[in-house]
Amino acid sequence: xxSLPNIITLLNLFFGxxxxxxxxxxxxxxxxxxxLAGGVADYADGLAxxxxxxxxxxGKELDSIADMVSFGVVPGAIIYQLLVYGFTGEIKxxxxxxxxxxxxxxxxxxxxxLARFNxxxxxxxxxxxxxxxxxxxFVVGLMLIFELNSFxxxxxVSNPWFLYSCVALFSYLLNANLAMFSxxxxxxxxxxxxxRIIFVALSALxxxxxxxxxxxxxxxxxxxxxxxxxxxxxxxxx
Numbered sequence: 001x002x003s004l005p006n007i008i009t010l011l012n013l014f015f016g017x018x019x020x021x022x023x024x025x026x027x028x029x030x031x032x033x034x035x036l037a038g039g040v041a042d043y044a045d046g047l048a049x050x051x052x053x054x055x056x057x058x059g060k061e062l063d064s065i066a067d068m069v070s071f072g073v074v075p076g077a078i079i080y081q082l083l084v085y086g087f088t089g090e091i092k093x094x095x096x097x098x099x100x101x102x103x104x105x106x107x108x109x110x111x112x113x114l115a116r117f118n119x120x121x122x123x124x125x126x127x128x129x130x131x132x133x134x135x136x137x138f139v140v141g142l143m144l145i146f147e148l149n150s151f152x153x154x155x156x157v158s159n160p161w162f163l164y165s166c167v168a169l170f171s172y173l174l175n176a177n178l179a180m181f182s183x184x185x186x187x188x189x190x191x192x193x194x195x196r197i198i199f200v201a202l203s204a205l206x207x208x209x210x211x212x213x214x215x216x217x218x219x220x221x222x223x224x225x226x227x228x229x230x231x232x233x234x235x236x237x238x
Contacts, residue, residue, distance in 0.1 A: 005049040009062045012041035016070030023077045026091050028147040031078075035140060038070040039133065064114045071132035072110035075139035075170075079103035079163055082146055086158040099160070102167060109171040110135065116175065127180040130173040134180075134219050138170065141216030150213050173223065180226045199225065 015038035022031035045063065049055060083100035085091050110132045142157045144150070156162065181195050202221060206214040 002052060002054050004052065005045045005054055006056075006059050006062055008041050008045040008048055009059065009066050012038045012045065012070055013062075013066035015041060016066065016074055019070070019074050020077055023074065023081060023143075025093075026081065028143050031074075032140060032144060035070065035074065035136070038066075042067065042070065042133065060118060064118055067114055067132055068111055071136040072107045072114065073104075075110070075136045076104040076107035078139045078143045079106060079167060082142060082158045083160055083163050085146070086160045086163060102164065105167050105171050106135065106139075106174075109174045113174040126182045129176050129178060130170065130180060130223065131182075132174065134222060135170050135174060138216045138219035139166075141213065141219070142166075144212035144215060148212060150211070153213075178226055179230055180222070181229070195225065195229070 015034045019031045019034035019038065022028070022034060042063075045059075049059065080097075080100045080103035081091055083103055084097045087097065087099055113129060113132055116129075145153050145157045181199075183196060183200075199222065203214070203218045206217050206221075210217055
């Protein structure tokens, strides 16, 4: 039973690899399914570790490796494919398209984020910088908007200048000195969980109204709330 968290972590890695194959073969809905399964595994491994009271250096390293694939390489691959379409009007499978390679700058900074997180003892309850799953959730939203042409936004989310801007913004946010609240509820009450409860309610409303577009909108709201909290609290991150 003590190895259960590590097995679940490896499932996250497996699902991330499957999602990558789907992305490069333009099977975006299948990729979404694998990423959803990877996200569940990413949450479940920590839950299993807490329930079983298991904590090991091996588990920590495995978690980072799995996250690097599912939440580091995968968003880069999605942006790469969207950039190819934005430049050519189609998603090609006949070789490397060099103008789309800057998409993987996000993957580079995700790797930096994960390495710093392992060494940063301040990030036990909340986060400093945007978590890699949040970055991936935003990019997955772009993928779904593209695939389903939500609100006629396919050309917008595949515009190279928009995507290059997203790469620059999220590469910065992943390692920014910005406090971001986590979604871990220490108790089921209002006090101490105000922002989490408000955010969950707002997220549910956005899913009802905007459907798949909500994936990206939720992360934008998450970032905006974190910026406003830091500005109005007048506290800097230590």
